Amino acid sequence: MDVESTKASLEGINIVVGWLDKASEYLKPFKPEIKSIVINYKNQRSEINLLLHIPDGIRRKLHSVEVPAYQNFVVQDMMDESFVRIGGLWQYEDGKWKLDPGKLPKSERYLLMLRGTVPSEMLDQLVRIQPAVNRDQTEEFDRFWLHCMLRNAALLEKMWQELSIDEVNVGVKVGIERCFSTTIPKELKGRLEATQRWIAAGRGKDREEVRRAWQRMREVTRSSKVSVEEIVQTIYRLTTGEAFATFLAVDDPYRIGEIRREERLVGLFPARMAVEATTELGLKKPTAAGYLSFKKKAYTSEIKTSLDKLGV
């Protein structure tokens, strides 16, 4: 194992930290103080808030402050003590963010807000995320364990007094095929049996049987009151994120995030639903463990009710 790789992985973090250090260096006369760093894991955006102290004397002395631009980090805004937005005083020129302190309104302290995108590799180096590969099942529900932790809180803490990583998302694939396959309505069963017979006939060599099975399938289809299309639409409705969310539960400190159908080419039923559980991590809360549960019994019964309503 892998102390070496732990050390190596920090290099990625150092790239961003390095820039922050550099920026701090340029802002040194203003005694920059990092108020917060928030990284949104999901959209990879990072928000760094620096408190600058610019007393009158310095403001008059300095003609210009320049901070070199780094990747896609930008000066998003700046506020004075009375929350007046003065971000417009920063200008981007020749790869540098420039400010003329003389133009600053009278204030002791200013909040400088930097925004940028954090490369996904860096996020991987910051956070370790893992859901259970396989569900644990009971009669009522299926559940997955979720786990995430900061990989190196100590190093981050040394550099940044306050760090939080929002929307750390743990992706879970919840299998739902079984809920549908156990709920095929009776009327449809007749058609399915006819179809099965046709398929079985197709496997053999008896051309006459194929013809008979085909006719039988046509008869059943003609007498059927419900179209397959209606059934398909019902299934679509039951697999929207909104409908599916009501059958999910997560333990604190997780929340349910985005829910998507995971389409296979097979098209009719999504085999699985892709569910995101999100949480925040920070220096004071470096780990998060909990369960995501799928109430499969309730979901199966909802499928049944919906199909019953179609009169199948």
Next chain:
Amino acid sequence: MKLHIAPWALPNEAMPIHIRWEPQFDFQSATVSIPEGFDFVEFTNLDEVRLEGRKAIVDKSMVAKGGSSSYFGCVICCKQIPKETSLEGVVLISFVHHERVEFSRKLRAKIFRPQLAFIDAPETIKLKDSGTVRSLPLHLRYTGFGDVQLRVEATIGGNIVSESGSIAFEILRRLWLSEFSEKEGDQTVAKKKETLKVAPEYVKAIADEVQQIVDTGQVPTGMFDREVFEEISEWLQDPHRKQVFMEVLYSRTEDMLLGMLVDLLESHPATNVRLVDPRAKISTQIKAPIEKLMLRLRYRDLLGNNYDPVEVPIKIIDERTQAKPALDIPIVIEKWEDKPLLNVAGV
């Protein structure tokens, strides 16, 4: 002190552990001992760690230097596939200060696996002039934990004699065998507006696959007679007919949807089992009067662990004296005994 271990895992699945303590808790070193068969995979929030066999020793100086990040983590994994459906090991965590154990706790590392078995399979199959063998019925059992993908395979003398049935082949075959004609195709064009519009990409994919089968001429034995296949291929060489064929394919969306439903039912014979090929069949020529067929269940879990296949021998006695057509026997799993382990987190 807060300790956590992943509540369950498959063999080879990483199991994260984290250990958090109050900032005022003082110690000189912490030790994580893992059971036999387990390995350390990763450590978090440590600058350094000392490994002594299956023990990881962490001096306080190697951990978080800051005050509020009083924790470290490690990830372990069971590298062996257990023989039984479950295996439990103890992870011992202890903290020592001034040569005294200040804190110690055991965490349970629980590993589970799936297990398949034959309950019943025919010992012999007799081939006679008078009739055909309709199917090879099986009775199987699932126990343990974890969803599996199952492939049923048959071999004679080491050669695989089972064959999968692609749905595209089946549609092609059925379209051919049923009332597939130009006339139907023409009617279909007129009726097209009334037909289902769902899953067109699926129909397209099937049509493409069928097209490819026809173009490459690769057709599995047993699916069609060679001459029938050639007949279809020749028939489809005509661009107009090909168009008609595609129209027919589209007009049968509803049949295909039903077929997919059937497929869904047949692919999930037990709660934790998905059949890779629900339409597998034995398809071969029998050359000797007595052949030993080996039926094998190959299965793997969601992590990709392959488990030792389960086998059962079946004797094929060929008593046919007249024509000896190739065998064409669907493998049918008639019965499942489904006994998964429930609530493994709470066990």
